Amino acid sequence: MKILGLLLIMMLSLWANDGKVLFTKHCASCHTPFIPMLKLKENFLDHNNSLFKLKAPTLNQLSYRLKKRIGDPKGDEELHRMEVTAFMSDYVMYPDKDKSVCLPEVLSHFKTMPSQKGKVTEDELEEIGTYLYNFDNEVLQKKGIKYEGFEKALQRAKKEDKIIMIKAMTKTCHFCRKMDREVMIEKEVIEAIQKDFIPVSLDISEHQLPLGIHAELTPSFIFVDKNAKVLLNVPGAWKKNDFLELLKEAKAKK
Ligand code: HEC
Structure with missing residues (x-):
């Protein structure tokens, strides 16, 4: 007792x-x-x-x-x-x-x-x-968006016929934080990503990007198809609607 x-x-x-x-x-x-x-x-x-x-x-x-x-x-x-x-x-x-x-x-x-x-x-x-x-x-x-590791993402991309979206960021990058907070938390964006993409987030102050990819600025968004081919590599932070357009553009390259 x-x-x-x-x-x-x-x-x-x-x-x-x-x-x-x-x-x-x-x-x-x-x-x-x-x-x-x-x-x-x-x-x-x-x-x-x-x-x-x-x-x-x-x-x-x-x-x-x-x-x-x-x-x-x-x-x-x-x-x-x-x-x-x-x-x-x-x-x-x-x-x-x-x-x-x-x-x-x-x-x-x-x-x-x-x-x-x-x-x-x-x-x-x-x-x-x-x-x-x-x-x-x-x-x-x-x-917000749930990110995966690149290797796992590549396997899943093959299986599910999806595009990998790599977000190259650093913890202290102001525009990365701003975008996480204003865009990557919006329902429409999360749904668009879940439907056609597999999101990967990599801190480029700690990790090298896979496939020899380079990102000069943070954030950068790099879209990779299921055969590990880079479809698009675009630097910069985006507002919600522009980012949704970018996702469409990446899809069109598939
Ligand atoms: C009766 C309403 C009320 C309660 C209860 C209250 N707050 Fe506030 N608080 C406000 C208002 C209104 C403001 C915005 C005006 C200002 O900055 O004084 C504010 C502002 C603040 C700020 C400053 C934001 C700035 O701009 O720097 C902090 C910090 C804060 N609150 C923390 C707290 C915490 C922690 C508690 C609980 C222990 C609390 N408040 C309880 C009404 C309240």
Whole structure:
């Protein structure tokens, strides 16, 4: 019985410390967790926030902007997470729009956040900080495109008569992130890729591209047919509709 009780207490304390649970409890009444970027742009830029009537920036906006603007995004990840968490914790206690890092055209829709002093502890903010820091990537992993390794992709391309789409990227490339966040998460794009392509993502600062392919810029998109022949190799980041056109062009080369 004693052990069971202890286990229960341990589980409860784990549960209570979960960043997601704490965010939901302390922050989600104002900060909606996730809305896709293109919808957010529409809401704020074209509809004066009348589409979603948001009370505050969404968590995916906070995660992206804070990570981009606070500390050194290209440096050590653990250190960066601490810098972002420190900024966030300070903001929650002492909000001041002069310190804000979200875009002015987003912030103009909101009053300054009320201080949460006394409502949330430093320890809780630490957990919330980790959750916030990882949120952007978790969303991409859950809702975005699922990539495969090249060798496996080639086998599958042969079997399923599909085209391999290699995304040449680096972790710190701004336009790669922007495209992941704005384009590679859109339903139409995911469906178009699932139908005719097998997506492979390669970090060219860590790996060489297969088949002796070169990419000068990141991102670059390289389309390879089931016989390992390169159909197209195009550098640059794309908006949703242009990218859908590019997919069509690659299909036409097959
Ligand atoms: C009562 C509503 C409300 C609650 C609760 C709330 N916020 Fe906010 N928050 C806002 C609003 C509105 C803004 C945008 C205006 C501003 O920057 O002050 C904001 C802005 C922020 C910013 C600054 C964004 C920037 O541009 O730099 C951070 C960080 C933040 N909130 C974190 C949190 C966290 C973490 C919690 C939970 C512990 C939380 N907020 C709870 C309303 C709220």
